[in-house]
Amino acid sequence: MKSRDTAPASNFIRSIIEADIKANRNDGKVVTRFPPEPNGYLHIGHAKSICLNFGLAAEYGGTCHLRFDDTNPIKEEVEYIESIKHDVSWLGFDWGRHLYYASDYFGQLYECARELIRRGRAFVCDLSGEEIREYRGTLTEPGKDSPYRNRTVEENLDLFRRMKEGEFEEGSRVLRARIDMASGNLNMRDPVIYRILKAYHHRTGDKWCIYPMYDFAHCLSDSIEGITHSICTLEFEDHRPLYDWILDALDAENHPQQIEFARLNLTYTVMSKRKLMQLVDGGYVSGWDDPRMPTVSGLRRRGYTPASIRNFCEKIGVAKRDSVVDIALLEHCVRDDLNRRAPRAMGVLRPLRVVIENYPVDRTEELDAVNNPEDASAGTRKIPFSRVIYIERDDFREAPPKKFFRLAPGREVRLRYAYFVKCTGVVKDENTGEIKELRCTYDPETRGGESPPDGRKVKATLHWVSAEHAARVEVRLYDRLFSEPVPDRGKGGPDFMSFINPDSLEVLPECYVEPGLADAEPGSICQFERLGYFCVDTRDSKPGAPVFNRTVTLRDTWARIEKSRKKGKK
RNA sequence: UGGGGUGUCGUCAAGUGGUAAGACACGGGUCUUUGGCACCCGCAUUCCGAGGUUCGAAUCCUCGCACCCCAGCCA
Numbered sequence: 001m002k003s004r005d006t007a008p009a010s011n012f013i014r015s016i017i018e019a020d021i022k023a024n025r026n027d028g029k030v031v032t033r034f035p036p037e038p039n040g041y042l043h044i045g046h047a048k049s050i051c052l053n054f055g056l057a058a059e060y061g062g063t064c065h066l067r068f069d070d071t072n073p074i075k076e077e078v079e080y081i082e083s084i085k086h087d088v089s090w091l092g093f094d095w096g097r098h099l100y101y102a103s104d105y106f107g108q109l110y111e112c113a114r115e116l117i118r119r120g121r122a123f124v125c126d127l128s129g130e131e132i133r134e135y136r137g138t139l140t141e142p143g144k145d146s147p148y149r150n151r152t153v154e155e156n157l158d159l160f161r162r163m164k165e166g167e168f169e170e171g172s173r174v175l176r177a178r179i180d181m182a183s184g185n186l187n188m189r190d191p192v193i194y195r196i197l198k199a200y201h202h203r204t205g206d207k208w209c210i211y212p213m214y215d216f217a218h219c220l221s222d223s224i225e226g227i228t229h230s231i232c233t234l235e236f237e238d239h240r241p242l243y244d245w246i247l248d249a250l251d252a253e254n255h256p257q258q259i260e261f262a263r264l265n266l267t268y269t270v271m272s273k274r275k276l277m278q279l280v281d282g283g284y285v286s287g288w289d290d291p292r293m294p295t296v297s298g299l300r301r302r303g304y305t306p307a308s309i310r311n312f313c314e315k316i317g318v319a320k321r322d323s324v325v326d327i328a329l330l331e332h333c334v335r336d337d338l339n340r341r342a343p344r345a346m347g348v349l350r351p352l353r354v355v356i357e358n359y360p361v362d363r364t365e366e367l368d369a370v371n372n373p374e375d376a377s378a379g380t381r382k383i384p385f386s387r388v389i390y391i392e393r394d395d396f397r398e399a400p401p402k403k404f405f406r407l408a409p410g411r412e413v414r415l416r417y418a419y420f421v422k423c424t425g426v427v428k429d430e431n432t433g434e435i436k437e438l439r440c441t442y443d444p445e446t447r448g449g450e451s452p453p454d455g456r457k458v459k460a461t462l463h464w465v466s467a468e469h470a471a472r473v474e475v476r477l478y479d480r481l482f483s484e485p486v487p488d489r490g491k492g493g494p495d496f497m498s499f500i501n502p503d504s505l506e507v508l509p510e511c512y513v514e515p516g517l518a519d520a521e522p523g524s525i526c527q528f529e530r531l532g533y534f535c536v537d538t539r540d541s542k543p544g545a546p547v548f549n550r551t552v553t554l555r556d557t558w559a560r561i562e563k564s565r566k567k568g569k570k
Numbered sequence: 571u572g573g574g575g576u577g578u579c580g581u582c583a584a585g586u587g588g589u590a591a592g593a594c595a596c597g598g599g600u601c602u603u604u605g606g607c608a609c610c611c612g613c614a615u616u617c618c619g620a621g622g623u624u625c626g627a628a629u630c631c632u633c634g635c636a637c638c639c640c641a642g643c644c645a
Contacts, residue, residue, distance in 0.1 A: 009592080010584060037645050072644060129643055136641060140572045143641090174643055184573035186641050195643035214645050238574055238640050260575085262638095267581080315593060317583050319576095322638055326581045329594045339607060346604095374607070405605070414603060449603045461603050485581095529604045557605040 006311050008059060011318040013052070013259055017060060017229060020257075026228040030062030033227050034088065035102075035218070037069045038080035038202075040273045041288045042087045042296045044309065044330075045264040051313035052261070053231055054093040065225055066095035070103045071217045073201035081202075087296040092306045098225075102217050103203045105224055109212045110164065112220055112250055113175055113194055117156045121249045122193065123149055124159040125176045132174075135181070136189050142182035143189045149178060163196055166209045170196045177216075179245060187242045191215055219243040220252070227256040233263045234320065264316065265324040268480035269294045270488050270496055279481070284500055289539075291549050292481045292504050302478065303525055303535030303551030304330075308337040324486055331552045338525065338533040338551065343371050343378060346416065346463040347513035347528040347548070349475055351390035353437045353467065356421060359387040364468070367448060369417045383514055385418050388467040390512050392530075395462045396438060398426060403561055405459035407438070414461040416529065420446040463529045471518035475534070475548045477506040511548075520546045530554065 008014070021028050032053040036046065057064035066088060070076050088095070116122035125148045127135060137143030151159070160175055162168065175194035183189055193216035198209045219242075222230045230243075237260045247255045265271055270279075271294060279285050279293070288295050291302035299309065312333040316325050346369075365385045372378035391407070400408040407413050412422040425439035445452045449461070481504050487496040517526070522538040532553035536546045 006593090015586095035645090039645080069645065075644070132643075133641070138572085138641060142572085171643065186573080188573095189641085192643050197643085211643095213643075218645085234575070235639055236645090240574090262576090315582080317593095319583070321576050321583095323582060326594065329582070332594060335606090344604080370603095373604085403605090416603060418603095451603085458603090460605075463604075527604085527606085530606070531604090532606095554604075554606050559605090561605085 005307065006314040008055075008314065009317060012320070013056065013229070013231065013261065013318055014059075016257075016259060017056060020228070021060065029228055030057055030060040031065070031226055031228045032057045032062065032231060033065040033067050033222065033225065035067045035069045035221075035232075036084050037072070037075070038077065038084060039072075039075040040080060040277075042084055043271055043273075043276065044266065044294045044296065044299065044312075045271050046087075047091060047296060047309050048264045048313045048316070048318075049231070049233075050088055050091055050093060051310055052318060054088075054095075055310075055314075056229070056231075062228070063098055064093070064095065065098040065100055065227070067100040067102065067221060067225070069214070069218065069221075070101055070201070070203065071211050071214060073197060073199040073211065076202060078202045083297070087300075090300060090306060091296065092310060100221070100225060101203055102212075102221050103201060105217070105221055106204060106208055106212070108224060109217060109220055110210075113160065113212070113216070114157060115250060116177065116193075116246075117160060117175075118153055119249065120153060121178050122156070122175055123151050123178055124156050124163065124173055125149070125190075125192075126173050129171060132192070136186065137181070139186070145181050146176070146190065149190070160194075163194070163210050164208070166198065168196060170198050172196065175210075177242075177246070177249075179242075185238055185241055187215070187239050188245070191242060193246075215239055215242050216246060219246050219256070219258075220250075222256040223247055223252045223254045226254050230256040230258045232258060232260055234260050234322075236260055260320065261318050262320050262322055265322075265486075266294060266330065267324055267327045267485040268482050268487070268501075269327065270482070272488075275488065275496060278497065279500075282497075285481075291476070291478050291537075301535075301538060301549065303338075303533060303549055304334050305337050305341070305525075308334040311337065327480065334552055335533070335554070338527065340374050341372075342525050342527040342533050344369070344373070344529050345514050345517055345526045346383070346465055347473075347475070347511060347517070347531065347534075348390045348392055348463065348465050348470075349477075349508055349511050349528075349531065350393040351510070351512055352393045352396060352435065354389050354391055354421075354440055354464075355437060356387050356389070356440050356442050357424065358441045361387055363387070364466070367417050381516065383417065383516075384466045384469040385415075386466045386468050389415070389464045390467055390470065391415075391438075391462050391464045393435075395460075396423070396435070398435070401565075404558070406462065407460070412443075412456070412458055414446070414449050414458045415464045416461050417449050418447075418464065419443060419449065420452065420456070420458055463531075465512045465514060467512070469515045470512035471515055473511050473513055473517070473546055473548060475508045475511040475550065476537070477508065477550045479504045479506075513548075517546065519544060520548075522546070525551070527554075 034053045054064040174192045176190045179188045289297035366382040395406045419442040421440040421442045427437040482499045483501045484499040487499040520536045522541045525535045533551040534548040540547045
C-alpha cells in the first residue's frame, strides 16, 4: 500500500525560493545540491538535508545534484561513496545524471586560484601552521598581516606553480586569500585556500599534491554547477561572507545564494560523527548499522521505511533555531506508515504454555486470520490451532490488578481468531512457585473468536500460537540508546557516554511465531499483533531461522497505566 | 562595544501590524475479535524581559537578558 507523504509546510527557505521565482531570479530555476564528504556514514540529520534539497528541487520543478565534497584525500574513502549513494536512493531520491565530485573541478579550481593571484587577491604564505594561528589573532583581538602578504603576482604565481609541482614539503607553504586580518569574522582573516597534501586521492590518484580547502572549493563547485540555492547548516553562517567574497573576487557568472538552517537533534541519541564513532569503537553497538544507531543504515536495519523518514523530515520543519526533536515523533511516523503496510501475524515473545483441557488431543484446526485490517486487499490466511498453545506471560496475572482485562484464574478471554477460553487452573513449580502452565477450557460455540449465542462478552483478546506448529525464532528488542533525553547537553556536565542505556538491547532466543513465518525473507516486515512492528534482520537471519528486530512497539495503553501507577507509588 | 545567529505550548513549528495554525506528547471519551488503528473533546488571554510607537504589536522602535556558532593547512 502506498502511504502519502505529509503535505509541504511553510518554512523560510520555501519563502525565499518562492520570492526568487516570483522575481524571476535565475530565470525562475531551482537547482540545489546535497554535498556530503565521503568520510563516514549518513545519519538521520543528513536525511533531513537530503529531503530538503531533493524535496525543494522536485517541488519547484528543478534539479538536485549529488556532489561528493572530496577535497581532503586523507579522510576520505571510496567505501563511503557507495554507502552514501545507496542511502540517498534508498530514501527515495534520484540524482539522475547529476552525480558530481568536487575533485572533478580540481583543474578549474587551480585556474581560479591563479586568477585570484593575478588579481592580487591571493598570495603564497610561508608561515608555519603554528605561526598562522598566532598571526590570526583571537576572537577579541585583530590578527596581523603575514610578512609574505605583499609578494608580487609573478612570485606568487611561480611559487603556487611549484607547490603544485611538488617542490615543497607538506605544511611548508599555503595559498591564502588576501582579505582582512582585522576582520571580526575570523574566516576573513586571510584564510588558507590551498594546502600541500602529498596524499593519494581516491579519484585523482597522484595527480595533485595541492588540494583546495572547503571554502574555496565549495562556492566554486556550486557556481560551476549552476546551483541557485546552496543550503547548508548553521555553522557555515560565518563562512557566507567568504563564500560571497570568493565568487565576487572572481566575477563568477553564477553566484548561488547560501542559506543556512539548523541541523537536526533527536532526543535519546547523539548525532555527531565523532560520538557515533565512539559508540562503534567502544563496542557499545555492533556497528554503524546497528539497529539502535540513528544512521540511515541503522534505521533501515531496524525496519524504518523510507516513507516514514521522509515524512518525519517534513513534519519537523526547517528553521534556524537550535532544537531537539522528540524521538517520539519519529516513532509516530514509522507506526503510521507500518500500520498501513505491515502484514499482521501472531508471535509470542515470552511464552506461557496453555493446555485446553476439553479440546481433543490430536485435533488440529485451520482458522482464518485477517492479514491487514487496514488493507482489505491483503486478504486472509490460515493459522493452526490445537490443544496446547502458548500465550504471552504478560497476558496472565494470578492476582489481576484493577483495569487488568486479560487472563486470570476463573476469567474468560478471547483467543484472536480462535475461541473464548476460560482459565481453570494454574500449574506451578513446587519449589520456586513459578507458573509453569495454565489449564483452560474452551467454548466450541465461539469458533473464529465469535461471540457466543448467549451474548457473553469478554474484555480482552489475546494473541497465541499453537505449540505443536509454531516456529521457534530469535527476537531482538531494541530500546533507546541513552537514558537521558539530551545525553550530550552542556559542557562541563557528565560525559554523554555515562548515559548509555544498558538495556537498549534485549535478545529473546526462544520466541514462537506462526508457522508461516519460519521462512520469512530478510528485510520483510510484519506486525506481531498487540506487540509492535518487526522486521527480519538482514545480517543475522539464516534460511529457516529468521531473526526478528523490533522496529517499534505499538502504542500500549495498559503499559502506560502501569507505568503511571508505579510512578504514583514512588 | 570581536563577529555571526536564535528566542512563540512539555517538544518541534506556522505566523511578516488586524487580535496565537498544525503535529508529536499529555489528559479524557467513543468505537473495537490488536488495551493497535480510526474518531471526538481538552491542552499558549499570550509570544525571553522591560519600556515605547499605534485605534490595534508575537510582528515596528529602544534598552536589557539568555542560549548557540567561530581562533583546522577539517568539512
